Amino acid sequence: MADVTQILNQIERGDPAATEQLLPLVYGELRKLANAKLLHEKPGQTLQATALVHEAYIRLVDVDRVQRWDSRGHFFAAAAEAMRRLLVEQYRRKQRIKHGGEMQRVPLLDIVADRAEDDIEALDEALTELAAEDELAAKVVELRYFAGLGHEQIAEFTGVTVYEARKKWTYARAWLREKLSGQ
Known part of the structure; x- marks a missing residue:
């Protein structure tokens, strides 16, 4: 298996096959990072760690934008920032009027099952x-x-x-x- 830094250098040079090699190598660590980010979110967060990892990864290896990472650490720092931005975007989207704005979620009690x-x-x-x-x-x-x-x-x-x-x-x-x- 190739080193993450080498694969990052290949991506930087425009090698499309390198992006496919990178995800399996970094997925576990990205998943841990996503879980850590989601722990600090309010209860009721609908975005799950897997979706956060995939969205962040897509942004990181965007073919249209050439990314430059100095090292493995730089890549994970960029991943953390991408996840943070995704969470902020989701929060802002939920705050829009068309998505409920400032309305509060109220649990629907099961009136049928709770009958005496x-x-x-x-x-x-x-x-x-x-x-x-x-x-x-x-x-x-x-x-x-x-x-x-x-x-x-x-x-x-x-x-x-x-x-x-x-x-x-x-x-x-x-x-x-x-x-x-x-x-």
Whole structure:
């Protein structure tokens, strides 16, 4: 296996094959670096270490821009800076109005699963009302809550796609939450 510094020099000279040789040699260290960067991020960060490594690597070995690295250490310093910039860009993107701006993420509690046994009658009435509005959504709740089936099994049983089963489950939970929290 060639030394990272030699491969960096080959990339600098424009050798396209060298970029393919570099990633396997530095991937582990880049992954550790990405994990370290993500540890300092707020909870709920959606960017994962693998994606951060790949995005940073693409920026580092961009064919259109000739990069010059003096050493292996210089390369990893540039990788750390690229990761930092990616995290800042993602933060700024999330702060834009079209991505929610200053809205805060609120966890959607599972109103169905959190019902006390004495509230089962209220749940039954709500499910009957939901069935009048959206029969499939009510059926999904019955199969998920009372039968304990997963989305794949529900999809197979009802003849819809797994995506549709998940969508109906999400809708029904929100609908039931709204209905049952008003009591």
